[in-house]
Amino acid sequence: MIKIDVDMAKCQHYGQCVFEAPSVFELNNDDKLEYTATADDSERANVEAAIDVCPMQAIRIVE
Amino acid sequence: MSHPVLIVGASMGGLRTAEALRRFGYVGPITVIGDEPYAPYNRPPLSKEVLAETVSHEAVAFEQRESTADVNWVLGTRVESADLEHNIVTDANGDVHPYSALVIATGLRPRRLNVANGELRGRHAVRTLDDAIALRADLKPGARVVIVGAGFIGCEVAATARTLGCDVTVVAPGISPMQRSLGTELAAEMQRRHEAKGVVFRLKTAVTDLVGESAVEGVVLDDGTTVPCDVLVEAIGSHENTEWLEGNDLNLSAGVLVNNDLRAMRQNGVPWNNVFVVGDVARFPNPAYDDDARQIEHWNIPTETAKRVAQVFTEQAQGEFRPIPSFWTDQYDNHLLAYGVLALADDVKLIDGDITGDCVFGYYRSGKMVGVCGIGMRSVVQSYRANFV
Secondary structure, eight states: OOOEEEOTTTOOOOOOHHHHHHTEEEEETTTTTESSSSEOOOGHHHHHHHHHHOOOOEEEEEE | OOEEEEEOOSSSSHHHHHHHHTTTOSSSSSEEEEESSSSBOGGGGGGTTHHHHHOOHHHOOOOOOGGGGTTTTEOOOOOOEEEEETTTTEEESSSSESSSSSOOOEEEEEEOOOOSSSOOOTTOOOSSHHHHHHHHHHHHHOOOOEEEESSSHHHHHHHHHHTTTEEEEOOOSSTTTHHHHOHHHHHHHHHHHHHHHHHHHOOOEEEEOOOOOOOOOOEEEESOOOESSSEEOOOOOEEOGGGTTTTTTTTSSSSBBOOOOOOEEETTTOEEEEEEOGGGEEEEEEEEEEEEEEEETTTTTHHHHHHHHHHHTTOOOOOOOOOOOOEEEEETTEEEEEEEGGGOSSSSEEEEEESSEEEEEEEETTTTEEEEEEEEEHHHHHHGGGGGG
């Protein structure tokens, strides 16, 4: 399992992460980011790609 | 031992290339040379949220990943020249770095005003961490700040300086801020939003000289007037850092001309097999648009080009390289997100929302959508993204 942390004080809900790891991140009906706090190890590459595309660099994998 | 993959440029493009090479299975040595003393860091916050608070390396540093722990970082070292025939790069200390493959990631540096009275304190650009540290120290409440240039960087600094309580004047040759990128209507609306915050625009105007003895005290405009100032920010575009590549039969007219695999090309169009270019300095064709090679100075391009180079280098590239250009900007509470190449458009239309609030504009060339940009309204903006894949 990997643990995912998004700094919601930084997040501006640009939603770029959604395209890289759709099983972890989504924009809700109010265009606000929601995410799962944990994901399977197989999602690591996708979450790292989501980290790479986050304009606010708000996403981290917490080991 | 085999020579390393040598990445010249230790910013985002260099870092992402090292990471991508590991991700696609390259296990050999990697060396990254960079002229700044800092490990790779994220530049966009330097004109926005970090500039508004405390500017430090810690606030903007990219997290180092385990996969790149064995990368050899040579920081604080400027490269002087390259000899592509002999696979070597020479740095400013005279040290010679042989390579098996070269990745050019040297990016851009800010263009500066060329004026007679230019040797003054108080002149700033915004590109590096040190630039932002120096600027932040001068952005005191009540300081009179003149920003030359009304592109994204100029407008972001204007918003940040205004938020910090500075008096802000923006001087630029265009008819409205960010007009070349956003189109007339959205640009005019952004100007209104800046003016509502108290920013003064002096448009269709150029700076002809500076006033001051040792520190800048004013800027002289081409209409003969002088705008007094304590702080001058020059946000007037950039130069490509390609001088070190001269003499290698490359096309360096605007960045480094590469093919769709991001291999640097000789003047006759034949690519160097082991020389790649990533990031701002790459001028590459994107078949999603047309055959014209372009430099794309968007934040997602270093990451996209790094991935392509790693795929090509490890012989795992499939299909064409067609990255979706994307940019965002934060100015006050206006958060703009765009996809596509808006500047290609011959027609721009409001397609959703209200121009005075959240809204989405479509950008069209010959009736085909080439870009979309919204203030807020993420779901609507995202729904058009597939048009550019």
